[in-house]
Amino acid sequence: MAPQKKPVPGMMSVNSDVIKPAELSRHDFDSWYCDEHIPDVVAKSGIRAAYRYNFVADGSSPARKLGFLTLYEMDDIGFMETEEFRTLEGQRPGPSRDRIFKKAEFDTRGYELIQYDEATRADQAPAKFLLYAAMSHTSDVDLDAWYRGEHVAEISKCPGYRRTRRYKLSSRSILSEFVRSVPALGPTWLAIHEFEGPNMPWKELQATDETDWAKKVVPGIRDIDFGVFELKRVYGKLGHSKL
Numbered sequence: 520m521a522p523q524k525k526p527v528p529g530m531m532s533v534n535s536d537v538i539k540p541a542e543l544s545r546h547d548f549d550s551w552y553c554d555e556h557i558p559d560v561v562a563k564s565g566i567r568a569a570y571r572y573n574f575v576a577d578g579s580s581p582a583r584k585l586g587f588l589t590l591y592e593m594d595d596i597g598f599m600e601t602e603e604f605r606t607l608e609g610q611r612p613g614p615s616r617d618r619i620f621k622k623a624e625f626d627t628r629g630y631e632l633i634q635y636d637e638a639t640r641a642d643q644a645p646a647k648f649l650l651y652a653a654m655s656h657t658s659d660v661d662l663d664a665w666y667r668g669e670h671v672a673e674i675s676k677c678p679g680y681r682r683t684r685r686y687k688l689s690s691r692s693i694l695s696e697f698v699r700s701v702p703a704l705g706p707t708w709l710a711i712h713e714f715e716g717p718n719m720p721w722k723e724l725q726a727t728d729e730t731d732w733a734k735k736v737v738p739g740i741r742d743i744d745f746g747v748f749e750l751k752r753v754y755g756k757l758g759h760s761k762l
Contacts, residue, residue: 524597527595528631528632529593529686530592530593530632530686531599531627531629532591532627532628533588533590533591533626533627534585535585536548536585536586536623537622538623538695543622548623552571552589553571556609556615557571557589557754558754560591561755563603565604566598567593567756568591568754569592569754570645571750571752571753572587572588572649572749572750573588573748574586574587574747574748575648575748579747581746583746584624585624596631596690609625620696623696625694625695627694628688629691630686630687630709631687631688631689632685633685633686634666634667634683634684635682645713645750645753646679646713646715647749648679648713648716648719648748649714649747649749649750650713650724650746651747652709652743652744653688653708653745654709654741654742655707655740655741656708656741657739659707659708661736662708662740665733666710669732673726674727677714679714679715679719680714681715682712682713685709686710688707688708691705719747
């Protein structure tokens with residue numbers, strides 16, 4: 520008997536949006552996603568919860584091609600390789616292929632959880648705002664040491680802070696007009712920082728990138744994928760995968 524693989528906690532991140540607006544409105548796409556697609560995904564055995572977000576287009580972060588974000592919590596990201604996962608619409612053709620999938624794009628990424636802010640682990644409800652920061656770095660060791668040794672602690676001092684989680688990219692695919700491609704993985708690391716609001720503490724956040732340590736690490740950041748999102752809806756069981 521082959522040894523059983525140890526579960527790898529993490530999440531699936533899906534950035535999505537309409538790419539044929541003359542044929543499908545963003546309102547109809549979002550309604551389908553929230554009312555049909557996410558409930559189907561959360562009903563699968565390997566998906567514990569999902570959080571739906573809208574991009575905050577207030578000029579505080581770069582414009583995005585794909586303005587919707589959905590995060591799916593998993594106790595084992597290996598679930599994305601199972602036959603049960605492959606039965607999901609989008610992984611194979613279904614009744615929404617022509618109506619939705621051929622007019623939209625989905626950037627799906629699997630992430631392994633590598634760090635959780637221990638001070639806020641007990642608080643499991645998602646916050647109003649999510650700062651999504653995916654990146655690569657010229658030195659993974661230096662980036663990780665900075666986050667663990669200083670950066671998360673400095674961000675935790677910002678007004679409205681709730682928690683931080685960090686991930687390492689394990690898989691990525693893009694489904695555009697129902698044609699799937701597997702690009703270069705892209706940004707290796709993802710940090711998501713949550714804040715209660717009512718507004719994002721931009722002044723204080725900027726200061727976290729201006730410490731002596733930050734000035735040594737930040738210039739090495741590459742492939743940045745950055746955005747602020749506002750929580751729209753929660754599905755499934757609250758809580759987060761644990762290391």
